[in-house]
Amino acid sequence: MTMVHITKTLLESWRYCFSCYEGYEDEAYADFLKTLRREQTETTEAMLNGLAFEDRCYRAAEGKTIRTDAKWREGALKVADVIRGAQIQVPISRPIEVDGTTYLLKGVLDALKAGVIYDVKFLSKSLGSADVYGKWLNCTQHPAYFYLVPEAHEFQYVGSDGEDIYIETYQRDQSPDIHEIIHDFLEFLKTEGLMDVFAERWAV
Amino acid sequence: MAIVRPENMDFSKQTFSAIIYGSPGMGKTTLAISAPKPVLIDFDNGVSRVAAAHRVPTIVCSTYEEVLADIDSPDMKEFETIVIDTGGSFVTYLKDWAFRTKKDCKTQKGTPNTLKQFGYAKSEFMAFTEKITKVMHKNVIYVFHSEEKADKDGNPVQRLMCEGAARNTVWNGCDFGGYLQMINNERKLCFTPTDDYFAKGTHGIVGNITVPVLDANTPNVFMTQLFEKARKSIIEESDANTKERKKYDEVMGEVKKIVDAVTDVDTANQALATISDLEHAMTSKKESGAMLNAKAKELGLKYNGKSKAYVTKEG
Numbered sequence: 001m002t003m004v005h006i007t008k009t010l011l012e013s014w015r016y017c018f019s020c021y022e023g024y025e026d027e028a029y030a031d032f033l034k035t036l037r038r039e040q041t042e043t044t045e046a047m048l049n050g051l052a053f054e055d056r057c058y059r060a061a062e063g064k065t066i067r068t069d070a071k072w073r074e075g076a077l078k079v080a081d082v083i084r085g086a087q088i089q090v091p092i093s094r095p096i097e098v099d100g101t102t103y104l105l106k107g108v109l110d111a112l113k114a115g116v117i118y119d120v121k122f123l124s125k126s127l128g129s130a131d132v133y134g135k136w137l138n139c140t141q142h143p144a145y146f147y148l149v150p151e152a153h154e155f156q157y158v159g160s161d162g163e164d165i166y167i168e169t170y171q172r173d174q175s176p177d178i179h180e181i182i183h184d185f186l187e188f189l190k191t192e193g194l195m196d197v198f199a200e201r202w203a204v
Numbered sequence: 205m206a207i208v209r210p211e212n213m214d215f216s217k218q219t220f221s222a223i224i225y226g227s228p229g230m231g232k233t234t235l236a237i238s239a240p241k242p243v244l245i246d247f248d249n250g251v252s253r254v255a256a257a258h259r260v261p262t263i264v265c266s267t268y269e270e271v272l273a274d275i276d277s278p279d280m281k282e283f284e285t286i287v288i289d290t291g292g293s294f295v296t297y298l299k300d301w302a303f304r305t306k307k308d309c310k311t312q313k314g315t316p317n318t319l320k321q322f323g324y325a326k327s328e329f330m331a332f333t334e335k336i337t338k339v340m341h342k343n344v345i346y347v348f349h350s351e352e353k354a355d356k357d358g359n360p361v362q363r364l365m366c367e368g369a370a371r372n373t374v375w376n377g378c379d380f381g382g383y384l385q386m387i388n389n390e391r392k393l394c395f396t397p398t399d400d401y402f403a404k405g406t407h408g409i410v411g412n413i414t415v416p417v418l419d420a421n422t423p424n425v426f427m428t429q430l431f432e433k434a435r436k437s438i439i440e441e442s443d444a445n446t447k448e449r450k451k452y453d454e455v456m457g458e459v460k461k462i463v464d465a466v467t468d469v470d471t472a473n474q475a476l477a478t479i480s481d482l483e484h485a486m487t488s489k490k491e492s493g494a495m496l497n498a499k500a501k502e503l504g505l506k507y508n509g510k511s512k513a514y515v516t517k518e519g
Contacts, residue, residue, distance in 0.1 A: 021356045087494035112494070114452055115486040128322055128369040131353070134361075134402035151487045164326070166372045171406065174396070 002203040005104040011140040050122040072162030086113035098182045121159040143178040225348035226384030236345045239285035239427035247293035257420040268301035285343040292366040298325035322368040329370045362401040391415040408437035451485035459492040472514040
């Protein structure tokens, strides 16, 4: 039987159906279906900004010069200080058995160094204008990545608005079990009659 | 500068940075000054609400400059902990300081440029904290009032009462941060984050810890004992981690040499075998795989999953 893979993007898209703002549930569900069907989604400005910012951080971490007038320079340099010396953009996968079936859990670590996984997040709102702390408490990413890298003991979300940074740290023992999260995800798919779509579109 | 190896590191004098927040009247100030040899910077006139038996030396100020002068005075030497009460009021003092001393914080009409004010306040807030912890080597405790806000679904969540970016960035360097609340008629300092409040626990300081009821004869030492417990935990963690970290550093040094020597497909495959045979530690195996892949990519090679070897792009 063909193995089916699961990514953090898929799990986060599913989780957003429950964590979105009230009144946006239909939109979140429609977006989840698009992700599940692996349909091309429009690249938004926020996505492009995130990619451009991350690229700037990685360049700075490698010691490359960032122009003094470059957008988000301050934030990129602060993130670079955190991830310097780490391996960048590390693709990783590991089989995971949930409810008697083996899936392939896949991810890309933004940075990995000495037992710590780093994930760079570009924040569209200024750190001065919104409460960010606790933002990633229920995120599926750190439980998934702790499973992918069993040797890692710590996960740091390194958020930046382009000027400052905010770091949210999770230890392995504070993290929920990814098996339970995937179990809930699969139950949701079964309830919604979406298991066939999942098996077909996410076959390895 | 001196290079100190992990096995020679001394954590017996480790200092801490902490946050205590909660509703007014919960006893946050009294709890904060239970830290070792504290001095209270009373931005919020909170000392009057501390029972006389538990009061400690206090910096009472009307401007940020006065605080700076006191902090730099020789009298500070005897204190081990600086309690900032409250962090929210500290930001207000910093905004006032910025308005009075920084030209660009005033508009042409003489009114405050709030964006600039917050910018200076944020930078100074962090610089002040760094000075206490890194230069003066003292513990710092930030006390904040909490305020109830609504989350996306309208459920109440507790947040720090503080303006500007400091309410986020203050968590960065903080070792632990607890939300003080009543649970079953007991005061609990809660260090594990939930959907209702954020918190930060580390070095064995996790979960909900009961804060004892104080009377005039009870020594106020809760935070002193907490710091002691965390320090003990760091020493234990360090003992366990030192060997592993040393091995990690050694193996990563070895890997770097191996990867640097890769020049073509043959040396890449030799490196693949050599790296695989090394005795790895922490995440060195995954990191070295990523290092070798990056070098192979630079040389125009790709990894063939079937043959489990690097091949040239043409091959």
